[in-house]
Amino acid sequence: MAAIPSSPLHPLAIVVVVVAAMLILLPSASLAGDADLLQDICVADLTSTVKVNGFACKATVTSDDFYFRGLAVAGNTSVTPYGSVVTAANVVQVPGLNTLGVSLSRIDYTPGGVNPPHTHPRATEMIFVLQGTLDVGFVTAAGNRLVAKTLAAGDVFVFPRGLVHFQRNAGDAPAAVVAAFNSQLPGTQSLAAAVFAAEPEVPDAVLTKAFQVGTKEVEKIKSRLAPKKS
Numbered sequence: 001m002a003a004i005p006s007s008p009l010h011p012l013a014i015v016v017v018v019v020a021a022m023l024i025l026l027p028s029a030s031l032a033g034d035a036d037l038l039q040d041i042c043v044a045d046l047t048s049t050v051k052v053n054g055f056a057c058k059a060t061v062t063s064d065d066f067y068f069r070g071l072a073v074a075g076n077t078s079v080t081p082y083g084s085v086v087t088a089a090n091v092v093q094v095p096g097l098n099t100l101g102v103s104l105s106r107i108d109y110t111p112g113g114v115n116p117p118h119t120h121p122r123a124t125e126m127i128f129v130l131q132g133t134l135d136v137g138f139v140t141a142a143g144n145r146l147v148a149k150t151l152a153a154g155d156v157f158v159f160p161r162g163l164v165h166f167q168r169n170a171g172d173a174p175a176a177v178v179a180a181f182n183s184q185l186p187g188t189q190s191l192a193a194a195v196f197a198a199e200p201e202v203p204d205a206v207l208t209k210a211f212q213v214g215t216k217e218v219e220k221i222k223s224r225l226a227p228k229k230s
């Protein structure tokens with residue numbers, strides 16, 4: 001039997017390389033969410049014209065800067081065509097969240113209501129089902145694999161940062177979730193709206209190739225999703 005050739009690297013050298021690699025990778029891992037804060041509080045001055053990574057800090061702060069009651073009641077699902085509505089509690093509604101790297105939303109769904117496929121460029125999302133039954137899922141970037149699950153009240157599910165995901169109320173009663181994010185302002189990019197309702201428009205020639213359909217189909221979707229002009 002042939003002897004297994006011994007490693008050309010001294011074991012200690014391997015340890016040194018592994019530790020060096022970890023030291024290089026660790027700081028980038030800690031930057032996966034919002035940036036670390038450099039003071040106790042930095043309540044957002046939403047009216048400031050100063051451009052920083054986040055919002056400038058207000059000089060005078062009250063307890064109401066850290067308070068919001070907007071998630072207490074269900075949102076009005078009639079204001080969207082999808083049968084779902086997101087009520088946000090991020091730095092815009094709660095200025096005290098500035099630099100703290102977290103936020104919440106409440107999402108309400110009519111029976112059959114859908115929160116259409118979208119991504120959050122700056123946050124992982126974790127939902128907690130308050131009531132109802134939901135079909136949820138996300139699609140991996142590597143291989144477009146759908147990771148899906150049916151949820152009931154009390155269940156928790158995670159949508160990893162940046163990945164396309166959706167929820168649908170699979171029951172015959174209203175459903176609701178609370179969603180937590182590791183960003184003060186996760187950002188939402190809805191896939192259909194981003195490509196079919198952008199202003200100025202994404203050219204038809206791009207969309208007919210991308211979706212492998214004709215101009216007529218592209219124009220039809222664009223007209224359905226066009227931002228309402230009043």
Ligand SMILES: *[C@@H]1O[C@H](CO)[C@@H](O)[C@H](O)[C@H]1NC(C)=O
Binds near residue numbers: 076077078079
């Ligand atoms: C919900 O929104 C619809 C459409 O904008 C509106 O007609 C209706 O009055 C709203 N309902 C409530 C309870 O605010």
